[in-house]
Amino acid sequence: MPELAEVEYFRRQWNAGLGGRVREVALHSRKRVFRGTNTRELIRCLTGARLLGSIARGKRMLFRFSSANATPAQSWLGIHLGMTGRLQCAAVEFRPGKHDHLVLYQRDRALVFQDARQFGRIQFDHGETPPLWWDEATPEVSRMTRGFFDTFLARHARPPIKAVLLMQSGFSGIGNWMADEILWRAKVAPHKQTGELTSSERARTFRATRFVARESLRIIGADDSDLPRTWLIHERWSARGKCPKHGMVLRRTTIGGRTTAWCATCQSSRAKPRDPVEVA
DNA sequence: CAACCTGTTCGCCA
């Protein structure tokens, strides 16, 4: 699930534990999700600490905890959900299954991180200020400026536009379904070289990027509601998916190493019949 | 049984 809006939804799942003290930490320390992380330190610092707050940026989340056990500083838990990660709030009797790699037990609940495929990652740090790995350089995609957008596209003129939309250093939080949704709305062919986009295609892609980010955050981020039936997302999963506009079967290709669904009619790289035509 | 998958990173090659 986890792209921008799903990440925000999962972040909120742990809100029930805000202000609560962690009584016990249970984790699978040798699992890949903890690569590079000192799990012994994580357990020592989080046991007895209160969950004070959290933020999400793109596909990453940062949870802040109070000091505990005579440790002087705050603690920071970074979570990336990868492909199959999820957060949930469970009853205090919760017993971890084989994919529940981290569980924070509070008095009245259990905060659970689950990730079957383990492309996700958990990081930990202890200190007064946010850790170095919590990089805030990339702007929120929902508030991206046209200037940043144009500069980023100009710097990556060679690859297809779909691949550029997937680059987290520019489009933080955009994943495979969002990139397809944006290009379908912008009427831009996903395989078109970024440097070849016309100025109106760039303008439409910029507007569609902010629209898809804001609307999905508003609708999915709040309570995981379904997006309107008019969105491409509902059709792009199956090989029989159809364009929501006129029912044409979507084409499927691999771009930037990812499955890409698009409408050959809406997103033609040639001039569309209704576009102004130059006359000799 | 084989192919596919909402993500990132690394090694190789241009």
Added chain:
DNA sequence: ATGGCGAACAGGTT
């Protein structure tokens, strides 16, 4: 040196 591509990661689902 930089940029881009495919493979690898691990396991569930179709």
